[in-house]
Amino acid sequence: MKLVVVSAGLSVPSSTRLLADRLAAAVDRIAPAEVQVVEVRDLAVEIAHHLTSGFPGRALAAAQDAVARADALIVVTPVFSASYSGLFKSFFDVLDKDALVGKPVLIAATGGSARHSLVLDHALRPLFSYLRAVVVPTGVYAASEDWGAEGLDRRIERAAGELAALLPGDRPEPDSARSAKARDAFEVVPFAQQLAALSPTGAPAA
Incomplete structure (x- = not known):
């Protein structure tokens, strides 16, 4: 079973990547998986070239193929101007239009304030519903003050359980x-x- 994590963090280290890793680890504890991480930051130049030329570079083509072949996705973006980042959206703009059809997706986001938590339902959920993915009920948002708090751990475990329930394979x-x-x-x-x-x-x- 293959789980692909798409992380759109821009900094190193990145709270977006940290949340992505914690979500992937939680899913793997429930349903052991082969986890592959796609760092969108590393594909920025190739994404821009693809948008203008229509042809993906080697690294972007490999990422597109990984997403298309995945059994499920975890997608995590930082919040910019009350929505997902432009780079995050651009990555999904250059995927094949049918790449996510029927694919289970766990949505997550990071931001500096809890006020931006609505990004999950106002931006991310509609995007992946449009792409005809199966979005799990629980999205995970982590504000600066959430790190180390019990509430974040509970949300991570609940969302991971919902995604694992949609994955192929034998589980208890x-x-x-x-x-x-x-x-x-x-x-x-x-x-x-x-x-x-x-x-x-x-x-x-x-």
């Missing part, structure tokens, strides 16, 4: 699924039939 079933199977396997025997089994003649008791 949740308790609810096991209970449902147990109910389906339970055989209901009519009371008269039970009495007949206890009777020496095999006939129902009067």
Whole structure:
């Protein structure tokens, strides 16, 4: 199972990459995966050339192929002007129009203030819905004050569990699924039939 992480952080080190790594690690703990990270920052020049010429460079073509072949994506962007970064959007602009159809995607973002958390539902979710991806219910936003807070860890684990549930492969079933199977396997025997089994003649008791 292949998980591709698209990180659009610009600095080194990057809080965007840190969040991406924590999300990938959380998914891998639940559903072991081959994780590949695409650093969009490293592809900036090739993305610009592709937008003007229509031809991807070698590194960009490899990233496009990795995304197309992935079983699922984690995408993380810094927030610029209350939306995803232009470089982040440009990367998805140069993908094949059908590359994300039906693909599970976990969306996440980083920013300096909690006020920008709406970027998940006002920008990222509509973008990937338009690309016909399957976006997991929980998005993860990390403001500066969230690092080290318990709330961020809980959101990461919840989102990772939702993405892992959509991935191929054998994983332990949740308790609810096991209970449902147990109910389906339970055989209901009519009371008269039970009495007949206890009777020496095999006939129902009067």
